[in-house]
Amino acid sequence: GEDVEQSLFLSVREGDSSVINCTYTDSSSTYLYWYKQEPGAGLQLLTYIFSNMDMKQDQRLTVLLNKKDKHLSLRIADTQTGDSAIYFCAETGGMDGGYQKVTFGTGTKLQVIP
Amino acid sequence: GAVVSQHPSWVICKSGTSVKIECRSLDFQATTMFWYRQFPKQSLMLMATSNEGSKATYEQGVEKDKFLINHASLTLSTLTVTSAHPEDSSFYICSARDMQKPWGATYNEQFFGPGTRLTVL
16 A cells, blocks of 8 residues: 655754655555644644645745655745644545545654754 | 634543544535644554545545544534554544545645544543
């Protein structure tokens, strides 16, 4: 089946940029997502990118997609303490039984040091 | 808009009892709801896909007699953990799709509930 991998932990200082990386195996991925999960809470969609795009920028967030290498990254500029959370990379590929399944990565815990 | 709620947010039960978790889409109609399970420090694992008015589709390895899913209306899906055991302790998260948005026309957005923490003693 499809596999999505992320590093488990990242620590940065407040004000620095954070880069969270993700690799995936599904060559038929159509959409790729970044979700944020704060402690004890559900997932919040931060941003997404369509597979025919290389880059997407949304305020402090920049998503880079290297489809050839199946590598996705999320850059957070001017990281704040409120950005501390677990970030999940996810992808959805072709239709499977009439609906599209989303495969989540293992999650990267971002710790922002004041 | 697009708010999904779950109830309860935290439940503790004795081994052998059954627990029902509700997932509601508050301001939209959802033909499809998904149930996930998340272990500590691990990713979300899709358990089943629930379509309104039909039987749920379970992922491989998920016992459908153990995890009963009912999606009786366009705004409510329930997950019942039957004869719960300590190994069923986990964080259960549901998500829902807005039926106004067809599959191919958008980025397949799912709206997630806040999760339910189940502890089985």
